[in-house]
Amino acid sequence: MQAFFLPAATSAAAPLSAVPEQVQISLGDRSYPILIGTGLLGHAQAWAGLPQAATAFIVTNTTLQPLYAERLQAALQPHYAAVFTVALPDGEAHKNWQTLNLIFDALLQQGSDRKTVLFALGGGVVGDMTGFAAASYMRGVPFVQVPTTLLAQVDSSVGGKTAINHPLGKNMIGAFYQPHLVVCDLDLLKTLPRRELSAGLAEVIKYGPIADMAFLDWIESNLDALLASEPAALAHAVKRSCEIKAWVVGQDEREGGLRAILNFGHTFGHAIEAGMGYGAWLHGEAVGCGMVMAARLSQRLGLIDESLVLRLTRLIHHAGLPVQGPLLDETDNAGRYLQLMRLDKKSEAGEIRFVVIDGPGRAAVRSAPDALVREVIDDCCLSV
Amino acid sequence: MQAFFLPAATSAAAPLSAVPEQVQISLGDRSYPILIGTGLLGHAQAWAGLPQAATAFIVTNTTLQPLYAERLQAALQPHYAAVFTVALPDGEAHKNWQTLNLIFDALLQQGSDRKTVLFALGGGVVGDMTGFAAASYMRGVPFVQVPTTLLAQVDSSVGGKTAINHPLGKNMIGAFYQPHLVVCDLDLLKTLPRRELSAGLAEVIKYGPIADMAFLDWIESNLDALLASEPAALAHAVKRSCEIKAWVVGQDEREGGLRAILNFGHTFGHAIEAGMGYGAWLHGEAVGCGMVMAARLSQRLGLIDESLVLRLTRLIHHAGLPVQGPLLDETDNAGRYLQLMRLDKKSEAGEIRFVVIDGPGRAAVRSAPDALVREVIDDCCLSV
Missing domain, CATH: 3.40.50.1970 (Rossmann fold)
Structure with a gap:
């Protein structure tokens, strides 16, 4: 994992000016x-x-x-x-x-x-x-x-x-x-329909646990304003998200390393989208739920406390997003998730590479034992 | 047109060594x-x-x-x-x-x-x-x-x-x-079937008039050896062609300018391929014939002498390639060629950009009046 120094946030939710x-x-x-x-x-x-x-x-x-x-x-x-x-x-x-x-x-x-x-x-x-x-x-x-x-x-x-x-x-x-x-x-x-606004918030929330816990605090405090589409709140959410993304992409355009952290929640999320059929869940919905699963995996790996998993789960739920994974197979649900995740672009030689929270505000990419991943999936999915 | 300095050819047709x-x-x-x-x-x-x-x-x-x-x-x-x-x-x-x-x-x-x-x-x-x-x-x-x-x-x-x-x-x-x-x-x-060998020779011959007249001399002198697939002759033809291409591509990878000269013969050639249906003529056959037409256009524009047009036409013919364009439309053949050439990727705002010989061993990209292009097509195509 590369060391990284994120530029500080500009003043939060400044009054909107006529100049973009x-x-x-x-x-x-x-x-x-x-x-x-x-x-x-x-x-x-x-x-x-x-x-x-x-x-x-x-x-x-x-x-x-x-x-x-x-x-x-x-x-x-x-x-x-x-x-x-x-x-x-x-x-x-x-x-x-x-x-x-x-x-x-x-x-x-x-x-x-x-x-x-x-x-x-x-x-x-x-x-x-x-x-x-x-x-x-x-x-x-x-x-x-x-x-x-x-x-x-x-x-x-x-x-x-x-x-x-x-x-x-x-x-x-x-x-x-x-x-x-x-x-x-x-x-x-x-x-924008409310469901799509929530889906977008999934990618906004993402930037918190992987790069900027102060931004996560801000999202929690301003969630109602965001859900009400207040322009000043949206402007700050868009700007700070783009700043973090710009900083990551500027260092690793073609995802040789660091850029993969932007896929937090996406490995589980892509399995949900593929397993349900594209379009059944919105991409942001699958990512929201996928972040809960990735956070749970991070905790099971001993990287973060239970409290951060619950905090993220609560925020994702309040943002109007699903926090329980769908059942993709009635006989071997976890096996189906694993099978679909092996097709993820980050996989190498059949080994799934997960983006995990490596301590609050910091992400890493690593593999995990199948047995542990199965437990996470069983924990996070609706039962039969 | 950029000035360019082509690296000198290495010794022609040296004995083949075991090292590539x-x-x-x-x-x-x-x-x-x-x-x-x-x-x-x-x-x-x-x-x-x-x-x-x-x-x-x-x-x-x-x-x-x-x-x-x-x-x-x-x-x-x-x-x-x-x-x-x-x-x-x-x-x-x-x-x-x-x-x-x-x-x-x-x-x-x-x-x-x-x-x-x-x-x-x-x-x-x-x-x-x-x-x-x-x-x-x-x-x-x-x-x-x-x-x-x-x-x-x-x-x-x-x-x-x-x-x-x-x-x-x-x-x-x-x-x-x-x-x-x-x-x-x-x-x-x-x-390689003889017809495909000839098609390949079209792209070998191409490098002469646009970049290296000494290589054109060499091809003329060694055409029989090339048509007989003699390894030493093929090795030199491949190596010198790659040297010239490497030198052009090294200066202009994405065809912002100079690289377009490698499309000599291709504007007419692509019209032939599209007009006949892809695969009716081999690409190299269409390029061979297209070079005759592009050389004739260069001469009509006053850039080269008739003698170079005839020299190229003779070489292309002896290489086993067609030198007369096919009839693409019985009522307005030249119009059909023009219509197809306007779709060429080098065209800009509907204006066809032709690669022409700008003096022996030198190429340029330019437009030409429709009337002149029509005359060239009429000159070079089989009549009804």
């Missing part, structure tokens, strides 16, 4: 800013440094298109001679090659070239697919993330992980490919 | 060697610096599998606990997502992890698909090129361009992703 706040991802010539604020879709300053091109493509889904596509189109019109929109079917179940190909079809039908800019207007699914389309179309065109969910604003739109699912595993086909710019307009969260 | 010859691709931490020689498949030195992993996958096609897969398997066995083979259907018509997915299916079914190494045993199609699979599987695993055709040894296996075709355009979906090693075993060319 900015977090920088520092990756040499692939560096880019994340802009955070209200009203950004109509804010000329947010769209100042766009890549030049003849055409732009807004990639969104059929649910979001009627809500926001026209406003983004209006913001982009001054910058591009032609702005097209592609609306994909909505949902994780469509995060596959067939849907990705709809983007390629549209790009080619309009004669898009190597400079055409793609804009991902949506949540994690739209962002991941647009990013992989941008990485692959003509071997790479520029793209911009305009995340419309809390989960995408605090996690998936930042850091350049793009992918589609394969029937045998989530996010198995993809690329590390950085966007040119991320625009987090908090106003877009106003239409 | 080596050309280095210099790209910082993505640098790698190209090994060239006979008997390399069974030569322990060729497989010394392989990436460590538990498993390796040989990706090949159903034609090559019975010829070479077992020998490569034997060479890799000492390095990996398990070596699997996937055989794809043979031919450019299968260079698509469905076939690519056969690789992903096999990788996931065997529980491959992030370190699993892919070996592309085949020509350009196998190399391009294996490279793109390696770039995308779990967002990137290492791969090694073992090219079995002259075309792949002198061009497609080197430089990190990977891709699959889309029904609306060739190589439209892909990645820049460098191999870890390229092993050019000249013995593998012994089973």
Whole structure:
């Protein structure tokens, strides 16, 4: 485990200014800013440094298109001679090659070239697919993330992980490919269903136990404001999450080591998503429950006290997320979890690598004996 | 056009030694060697610096599998606990997502992890698909090129361009992703059909007019030896081609400028391939004919003399390649060529960018008036 020095948090929940706040991802010539604020879709300053091109493509889904596509189109019109929109079917179940190909079809039908800019207007699914389309179309065109969910604003739109699912595993086909710019307009969260707000909070909570216990305190104190979508609270949650993520990604873009800590809760979570069928649980719901299981594993390994497990479980529950794992197999539930977790991308030669809490505010990646993992799963899952 | 200084050729056609010859691709931490020689498949030195992993996958096609897969398997066995083979259907018509997915299916079914190494045993199609699979599987695993055709040894296996075709355009979906090693075993060319040998010579000839007229002289003098697959002649052709390509790619990995000159003949060539249906003409055949058209365009633009056009046409013809373009449309043949060429990846905002000979041994990228291009197409195509 590398030593790490996290930059201190800026003043918590300062009054919102008219100027968007900015977090920088520092990756040499692939560096880019994340802009955070209200009203950004109509804010000329947010769209100042766009890549030049003849055409732009807004990639969104059929649910979001009627809500926001026209406003983004209006913001982009001054910058591009032609702005097209592609609306994909909505949902994780469509995060596959067939849907990705709809983007390629549209790009080619309009004669898009190597400079055409793609804009991902949506949540994690739209962002991941647009990013992989941008990485692959003509071997790479520029793209911009305009995340419309809390989960995408605090996690998936930042850091350049793009992918589609394969029937045998989530996010198995993809690329590390950085966007040119991320625009987090908090106003877009106003239409977010409560269930998706909770799912996003899972990824916000994640940053506490792995990197910043003061942020965990802040989340606990401000959970009601966050659940009520108060802009100042959301702005701080998004900004601090992006700061922590920027700091991790800046040190380990391609997940050679440190970056894996961002997958806290994801090893168990991915097993839940795969076992239930993609889309049955939201990704954030599976991660919320997965964090309870990963915390329990950390405690069983002697790394943290029971009290931190209970504290996290309580917060995740109050955030509106499941804290008990689903039953994936009636005869050998733990065995099914283990089988699915061996397919995790962090696994090596069939050995599952778990992200654990290595003391409050610190994470590590390690293996664990199957027998211990079985006990954790039995502890944390609904019984028959 | 950037100024460039090509390294001098090493001694032409030196006697073959038992030690493989080596050309280095210099790209910082993505640098790698190209090994060239006979008997390399069974030569322990060729497989010394392989990436460590538990498993390796040989990706090949159903034609090559019975010829070479077992020998490569034997060479890799000492390095990996398990070596699997996937055989794809043979031919450019299968260079698509469905076939690519056969690789992903096999990788996931065997529980491959992030370190699993892919070996592309085949020509350009196998190399391009294996490279793109390696770039995308779990967002990137290492791969090694073992090219079995002259075309792949002198061009497609080197430089990190990977891709699959889309029904609306060739190589439209892909990645820049460098191999870890390229092993050019000249013995593998012994089973190469004469038609494919000629197709490979197209890419050898290409390096002359764009970069090295002395190499063009050498090819003319040694064409009979090359067509007879004499190892010493092939070794020099492969080595000098790789040297020139290494020098270009080392300066411009992602085709921001200079690298585009390697597409000499390819703009016309891709139109031929797309217009005839992928696989009707071999890629090298289309490029051979495309070079005649690009040379004629260069002459019409006043950049070179008629004599160089005729010299190139004669050489391409003697290499067993077509020098007259096919008729792609009975009513507006030139219009059809132009329409297809506008889809070329070098096009920008609908303007076709042609690679032209800008004086003997020097290339440039530029546009040309449609009327002039139409004349060139009419000149170079079979009439109705």
